[in-house]
Amino acid sequence: MRHAGGFLLATFICASTLVAGNSSKVIRAVRCDGQLAQDGLLHDWRWQAATPVSDFTQYYPDEGAAPTEHTSVRILFDDNALYVGVICYDSDPRGIVSQLTRRDRTAEADRFTVQIDSYHDHQTAFVFSTSVAGVQSDGFLAQDGTIYDLSYDAVWQVNTARHSEGWSAEFVIPYNAIRFSPQNSQQRTDSSLRGQQYEWGINFRRYISRKRETDEWVLVPSSERLLIDKWGHVDGIERIAPPLHLSIVPYVSATAEFATETSYRPRKSDLSENAGLDFKYGISRNFTLDAAINPDFGQVEVDQSILNLTVFETLYPEKRPFFVEGSQMFEFGNAVDNTPLNLFYSRRIGQIPLYSSYVASLPDVTVEENPRATTILGALKMTGQTESGFSLGLLASATDEENAVVRDHAGVKSTIRTEPRGTYNILRVKQQFGSSRLGGIATVAARNATFPAFSGGIDWNLRFEDGAYTLDGYLAGVHSSSSRRNPDGSAGRLLFSRIAAEHWYYTLSYNFFSANFNPNDLGYFAQPRYHGGYVQLLYRENKASGWLRRYSLSVVPETRWNWDDARTHAQIDATFSADWTNFWRSTLRFVLNDRAYDDAQRGINGLYLRPVSYGLQASLITDERKPVNISLTTDFKFDEKRKSSIGTLVGVTVRPTSWIELTPLFYLEKTTNEETGVFDFATRRIAADTLGRSLIADRDLADIEFAMRGIFTFTRTLSLQFYTQMLLPRGQYKNYRSLAATGQLIPYPSQDYDFNTISFQSNVLLRWEYLPGSTLYLVWTQSRDDFIDDYTIDFGPRFRDAFKLPHDDALLLKVSYWWGV
Incomplete structure (x- = not known):
């Protein structure tokens, strides 16, 4: 083992030495004494002391060409902040596009971005961006710019102004908005530069909306993957000290919940108040501690409803700020194809109580209380990175016991425990070796003190030949609390890919998941817990030719087997994507699935042989610079057993003014004669006959979805956004058969597993950042759901029924105040 470890370390060191150096471009920062007048116009005379840089290059649409407009950038600094001043000259100032939207939401507008590698590790960077309207956006780049984490939120300021020469901006980036330490500096002996002088990586990016043009100070070609390593530098910053990094955000909230009366529950009206504290402290120059005392972890945006007719759980994105911020630190096993292994899924913490659905289904009782979320008692998180490239992430949280209250026909009330007390702990470590990385993770979940669950693993990303090649992978193991007989499982992956080239790219990947692998x-x-892999061959052309601006063609054959050597997946995927000279984008995809088996991993008792199937998908996105742009996707699917399916998704983005954006969406799907397992909504499993054999039938499915998303931005700190969605799927099963042990389908009497459902969700959010970092939220949510087993009722009546259904409403008011040094 010692020799193997030495070989692995030597491989990482060798990989890191094969990465080339960075750009020689330098911008010099000049110290600014006294209060700098900030009006967005750079009128303060001290700006003239800084030497500007203006040698930008086009990244898109004509990569490597000279920009069509001139840009000038200067940098000042003092003991507290970095000041970046930019003048975006424009030959047609009236053509500058300005769109008002809320913070951290990218609008189709002219904007300028500052990217700072203050760790100077050539792997990570802080990002600060503004639009012409002064709308701020910030984030954090990781893994040499290949991962962009928008959850990072700092307190900083920017002022913008439009004028006859174009527009300009003044960034004020306090040092507590970035991370650095004295080790990032160099001792200077020059008498004019006494003390330690810092050298940070830096790059600038300008976007000109009407031309769809992106210009960069240091151009990193689209054919390369190592981004931050190629950036330029800012020098001249001296005699500054890293700040304390302390912020405290107390909050108060009030929530009113209402539920209409139904046959299975009484009318509900409840008012609750809460108060708590979020705390962030830089415990060292490199590490930050986040703590939440009596946290309010209720999310303010509703989840999108999804029709799921499989035995697998639906994945919902995290929306709670405490868990969103820094979430990239806890990702495990992520490779260049962006398919991580989720050993940590933060929505397990504070999830719907495990047995709440069981309580809701109990006969002969009235459910008076059934908590919809588990109470989080507290949470701690520590993240950071040292100068040597060592990253550490720790997260610990505790949740309370939850109980439902039910009443029987005699009026006697009783409580049923739906969730035990729980603790959750995650440790994540990473070590950079140049542009390569080695990491590890360990997790412990203890809802039941007698049978805690564990998981752990190591992962790696090795870069070779100046980042042109990568060798990625992971090995992981779990000990699950849900299985007492076979609690242990394992998983692994190895991927080799050429990721930087002028035209030809390729990937070879193999992974496995043992039959008992369960990290949930x-x-x-x-x-499914199978093993197998894929090969991808990709050709990409980034130079314009005729009507095409860019295009790519990829072919991906993929095959997988279960652990009894039955082939469970055999697919060939061919995709052509194109960017056109009118800035439209289109994709054409063809998929062939050969015969393969469904087994117990997909809820089938035995082996069911799926037929050969074909799919064709075409998508089109019109010019997103326009006030109205359209996204259209159409799917055609059919197989050798008479299945036919068509699905169409139409989305429209409308910007009638500079402060309103509306996005209606319509989806229609019609499928007939799809031979498949019969899905039982009550158990969320594949139905079985009286002998336990899986039921197979021909399914007809019709689905209509309406959705509307919108935002009204009154000022850059005050916005109103809303989202509403109605999902109306219905399906019927016919020609029932049961699956024999031999794989033969035996005729079976018709059953009643038809479905006709309604999901109607609405959410309105008023957000006011009344002071930097301090926010007021006013949120209203409503949900309506219904299920019947009559397929024959058409969409029209069901649409009208949706507005008559019982509903759950919640009104939340939350005010937080940021204080920091």
Whole structure:
């Protein structure tokens, strides 16, 4: 083992030495004494002391060409902040596009971005961006710019102004908005530069909306993957000290919940108040501690409803700020194809109580209380990175016991425990070796003190030949609390890919998941536990030719087997994507699935042989610079057993003014004669006959979805956004058969597993950042759901029924105040 470890370390060191150096471009920062006048116009005379840089290059649409407009950038600094001043000259100032939207939401507008590698590790960077309207956006780049984490939120300021020469902006980036330490500096002996002088990586990016043009100070070609390593530098910053990094955000909230009376529950009206504290402290120059005392972890945006007719759990994105911020630190096993292994799924913490659905289904009782979320008692998180490239992430949280209250026909009330007390702990470490990385993770989830669940693993990303090649992979193991007989499982992956080239790219990947691999106590895994892999061959052309601006063609054969050597997946995927000179984009995709088996991993008792199937998908996105742009996707699917399916998704983005954006969406799907397992909504499993054999039938499915998303931005700190969605799927099963042990389908009497459902969700959010970092939220949510087993009722009546259904409403007012040094 010692020799193997030495070989692995030597491989990492060798990989890191094969990465080339960075750009020689330098911008010099000049110290600014006294209060700098900030009006967005750079009128303060001290700006003239800084030497500007203006040698930008086009990244898009004509990569490597000279920009069509001139840009000038200067940098000042003092003991507290970095000041970046930019003048975006424009030959047609009236053509500058300005769109008002809320913070951290990218609008189709002219904008300028500052990217700072203050760790100077050539792997990570802080990002600060503004639009012409002064709308701020910030984030954090990781893994040499290949991962962009928008959850990072700092307190900083920017002022913008439009004028006859174009527009300009003044960034004020306090040092507590970035991370650095004295080790990032160099001792200077020059008498004019006494003390330690810092050298940070830096790059600038300008976007000109009407031309769809992106210009960069240091151009990193689209054919390369190592981004931050190629950036330029800012020097001249001296005699500054890293700040304390302390912020405290107390909050108060009030929630009113209402539920209409139904046959199975009484009318509900409840008012609750809460108060708590979020705390962030830089415990060292490199590490930050986040703590939440009596946290309010209720999310303010509703989840999108999804029709799921599989035995696998639906994955929902995290929306709670405490868990969103820094979430990239806890990702495990992520490779260049962006398919991580989710050993940590933060929505397990504070999830719907495990047995709440069981209580809701109990006969002969009235459910008076049934908590919809588990109470989080507290949470701690520590993240950071040292100068040597060592990253550490720790997260610990505790949740309370939850109980439902039911009343029987005699009026006697009783409580049923739906969720035990729980603790959750995650440790994540990473070590950079140049542009390569080695990491490890360990998790513990203890809802039951007698049978805690564990998971752990190591992962790696090795870069070779100046980042042109990568060798990625992971090995992981779990000990699950849900299986006492076979609690242990394992998983692994190895991927080799050429990721930087002028035209030709390729990937070879193999992974496996043992039959008992189950990380879902604290992770998320919702796919069959098979082994297999794929090969991808990709050709990409980035130079314009005729009507085409860019295009790519890829072919991906993929095959997988279960652990009894039955082939469970055999697919060939061919995709052509194109960017056109009118800035439209289109994709054409063809998929062939050969015969393969469904087994117990997909809820089938035995082996069911799926037929050969074909799919064709075409999508088109019109010019997103326009006030109205359209996204259209159409799917055609059919197989050798008479299945036919068509699905169409139409989305429209409308910007009638500079402060309103509306996005209606319509989806229609019609499928007939799809031979498949019969899905039982009551158990969320494949139905079985009286002998336990899986039921197979021909399914007809019709689905209509309406959705509307919108935002009204009154000022850059005050916005109103809304989202509403109605999902109306219905399906019927016919020609029932049961699956024999031999794989033969035996005729079976018709059953009643038809479905006709309604899901109607609405959410309105008023957000006011009344002071930097301090926010007021006013949120209203409503949900209506219904299920019947009559397929024959058409969409029209069901649409009208949706507005008559019982509903759950919640009104939340939350005010937080940021204080920091």
